[in-house]
Amino acid sequence: KVYEDVADLPRLRYDYVVVGGTAGNVVANRLTENPSVSVLVLEAGVSNEGIVDAEVPFLGNDLLTPTGPYSWNYTTTPQTGLNGRTISYARAYLLGGCSSHNGMVYTRGAKDDFDRYAKLTGDEGWSWDQIFPYFLKTEKWTPPADHHDTRGQFNPRIHGTAGPISVSLSGFQWPDFQRRIIQTTEELPHDFPFNSDMNSGQPLGVGWVQSTIGHGERSSSATGYLAPGYIQRTNLDVLLHAHVSKLVNVTQQQGKPRFGGVQFRYGTSLFVAEASKEIILSAGSIGTPQILLNSGIGDHNTLHALGIPTVVDLPSVGQNASDHSYFALTWAVNSNDTMESITQNATRFNEAFDQWNTSRTGPFVFATPGTHAGWLRLSADSPAFEIHPDPSPGYGAPHFEVLFVPSGAGVPGHFISLLMGMVSPVSRGSVAISSGDPFAVPLLDPAYLASEFDVIALLEGVKLAQKFLTAPAWQGYLGAPTVDFAAMNTTEQVVNLRANVLSGSHMVGTASMSARGAKYGVVDPDLKVKGIAGLRVIDASVLPTVPGAHTQAATYVVAERGADLVKQMWT
Numbered sequence: 001k002v003y004e005d006v007a008d009l010p011r012l013r014y015d016y017v018v019v020g021g022t023a024g025n026v027v028a029n030r031l032t033e034n035p036s037v038s039v040l041v042l043e044a045g046v047s048n049e050g051i052v053d054a055e056v057p058f059l060g061n062d063l064l065t066p067t068g069p070y071s072w073n074y075t076t077t078p079q080t081g082l083n084g085r086t087i088s089y090a091r092a093y094l095l096g097g098c099s100s101h102n103g104m105v106y107t108r109g110a111k112d113d114f115d116r117y118a119k120l121t122g123d124e125g126w127s128w129d130q131i132f133p134y135f136l137k138t139e140k141w142t143p144p145a146d147h148h149d150t151r152g153q154f155n156p157r158i159h160g161t162a163g164p165i166s167v168s169l170s171g172f173q174w175p176d177f178q179r180r181i182i183q184t185t186e187e188l189p190h191d192f193p194f195n196s197d198m199n200s201g202q203p204l205g206v207g208w209v210q211s212t213i214g215h216g217e218r219s220s221s222a223t224g225y226l227a228p229g230y231i232q233r234t235n236l237d238v239l240l241h242a243h244v245s246k247l248v249n250v251t252q253q254q255g256k257p258r259f260g261g262v263q264f265r266y267g268t269s270l271f272v273a274e275a276s277k278e279i280i281l282s283a284g285s286i287g288t289p290q291i292l293l294n295s296g297i298g299d300h301n302t303l304h305a306l307g308i309p310t311v312v313d314l315p316s317v318g319q320n321a322s323d324h325s326y327f328a329l330t331w332a333v334n335s336n337d338t339m340e341s342i343t344q345n346a347t348r349f350n351e352a353f354d355q356w357n358t359s360r361t362g363p364f365v366f367a368t369p370g371t372h373a374g375w376l377r378l379s380a381d382s383p384a385f386e387i388h389p390d391p392s393p394g395y396g397a398p399h400f401e402v403l404f405v406p407s408g409a410g411v412p413g414h415f416i417s418l419l420m421g422m423v424s425p426v427s428r429g430s431v432a433i434s435s436g437d438p439f440a441v442p443l444l445d446p447a448y449l450a451s452e453f454d455v456i457a458l459l460e461g462v463k464l465a466q467k468f469l470t471a472p473a474w475q476g477y478l479g480a481p482t483v484d485f486a487a488m489n490t491t492e493q494v495v496n497l498r499a500n501v502l503s504g505s506h507m508v509g510t511a512s513m514s515a516r517g518a519k520y521g522v523v524d525p526d527l528k529v530k531g532i533a534g535l536r537v538i539d540a541s542v543l544p545t546v547p548g549a550h551t552q553a554a555t556y557v558v559a560e561r562g563a564d565l566v567k568q569m570w571t
């Protein structure tokens with residue numbers, strides 16, 4: 001049951017206490033399949049239920065306003081790679097975590113990503129081949145809301161059909177734009193080959209985007225893993241508005257410290273929830289390292305300076321953050337088949353909303369990142385490789401993502417944008433605390449474009465995006481770019497990049513897995529925190545490097561395997 005009020009919670013002692021998460025609900029669901037196991041999920045944010053923007057795919061962007069009630073309202077530290085700019089950094093303050101407000105793009109990443117995780121951790125269980133069944137386990141392939149003919153747009157053999165998370169192709173089309181994208185893969189096949197399913201482990205090329213949408217509505221870890229059939233379990237409790245500060249009640253177990261409880265603030269009072277078996281942190285790439293540091297798990301010198309007693313000296317906590325960064329190129333177009341035909345026309349907007357309300361069809365089932373994406377590599381002779389060896393995990397993995405978005409400048413007119421993402425960054429950032437106050441806002445440094453490699457590579461990516469639009473398919477369609485990037489010299493282009501790069505919101509690595517016995521890393525390959533008993537991290541923060549993909553699919557499989565690892569230990 002989901003509780004809004006701590007006073008209604010039947011108890012404060014459970015077998016497992018899980019903190020937050022997209023991943024946390026997965027773990028809670030799987031552990032409570034055993035009726036004799038009890039689980040409490042503590043979530044700082046509010047319920048996802050009844051929030052229209054969290055249900056209607058087309059309105060998802062509305063949730064990302066930096067000052068909104070459903071966001072942690074984070075701002076980065078001044079980014080040296082962005083000329084000292086600070087940027088707002090979206091993180092959901094909602095049940096279901098970021099799966100309740102994200103762009104819904106469903107991409108698993110490359111086989112090479114997971115094979116690198118296996119290599120870095122020394123655990124074959126993280127390899128693509130062994131993780132693949134977990135992708136199927138999470139997924140329920142669902143026909144798109146418009147029931148269009150999907151032949152050739154995905155490969156049914158590599159999708160799950162019975163999992164909690166609905167995945168589908170877009171249920172609304174932008175035919176004029178889409179036809180030209182596909183035509184470009186035929187006209188420039190060397191640079192932009194068509195990929196019939198980017199979720200096969202071989203994502204390179206351009207293809208149809210799959211989204212976590214079912215029957216026209218967002219599918220999230222809250223709607224999927226806490227669906228009525230699960231949340232009614234008497235052994236599964238979720239408490240909202242429970243902001244966890246730190247782990248408490250340290251004892252010793254077989255020579256290791258063990259925390260017996262999780263301290264949280266509800267209203268103005270502090271409470272402790274006790275876990276008899278394990279505490280599982282699923283508070284995400286910012287929340288998880290913050291709770292670890294608040295609890296005395298981190299770099300001894302830093303903790304000492306803040307007056308926090310060290311429980312375990314683990315200098316990697318909060319370090320090693322890797323994230324994607326994006327740059328948008330926008331053109332006016334000679335077509336009215338763009339999102340502006342709805343966003344800038346109140347009558348059509350209201351009609352679309354009515355249509356969604358009555359039938360879960362129409363433009364409002366469209367997720368705004370678009371219906372197509374490309375996954376591309378730097379050229380083999382790129383000057384970026386003179387600065388740094390190739391950071392991608394292999395030749396089957398991308399350096400770039402390009403999202404083809406049928407909208408643009410936020411001014412009257414019709415536009416398209418190519419959103420170019422740098423998805424194999426060299427830069428590494430951090431999440432830190434600046435005070436002994438566990439509720440103080442953490443210092444968030446994604447280190448965008450901190451490495452010269454990332455700047456040169458992203459410039460090459462932008463040129464690839466421009467090349468895409470040189471195909472004959474775009475003749476007569478494209479108007480003027482909103483910013484004439486092509487007319488700038490390289491120095492001006494770099495200034496423009498640094499001034500306009502956008503957050504990727506895909507941070508991972510701040511509680512990274514590493515091999516057992518390694519001198520760095522935060523968790524072992526079984527996701528147990530190094531040097532501590534009864535504590536695991538199960539969320540995106542354990543991924544050692546950001547995959548060449550949007551990160552929710554990887555988060556779901558970390559959670560599914562993580563739940564199995566917990567079960568294996570206790571049965």
Ligand SMILES: Cc1cc2nc3c(=O)[nH]c(=O)nc-3n(C[C@H](O)[C@H](O)[C@H](O)COP(=O)(O)OP(=O)(O)OC[C@H]3O[C@@H](n4cnc5c(N)ncnc54)[C@H](O)[C@@H]3O)c2cc1C
Pocket residue numbers: 019020021022023024042043044045064090091092093094095096097098099101102103104105106107242243244245282283284285286287288291369505506507538539540541549550551552553555
């Ligand atoms: C704006 C945005 C758009 C995105 N778009 C996509 C996309 O289109 N496709 C995709 O695949 N991925 C996308 N992602 C990334 C993806 O959603 C995340 O990588 C994934 O959801 C992370 O899951 P998690 O479990 O690690 O953490 P989160 O989802 O961040 O969950 C952490 C949860 O813990 C709670 N929490 C944190 N601290 C505390 C605390 N101290 N006490 C109690 N609760 C706490 C939070 O409120 C939150 O609910 C996007 C992310 C963002 C932010």
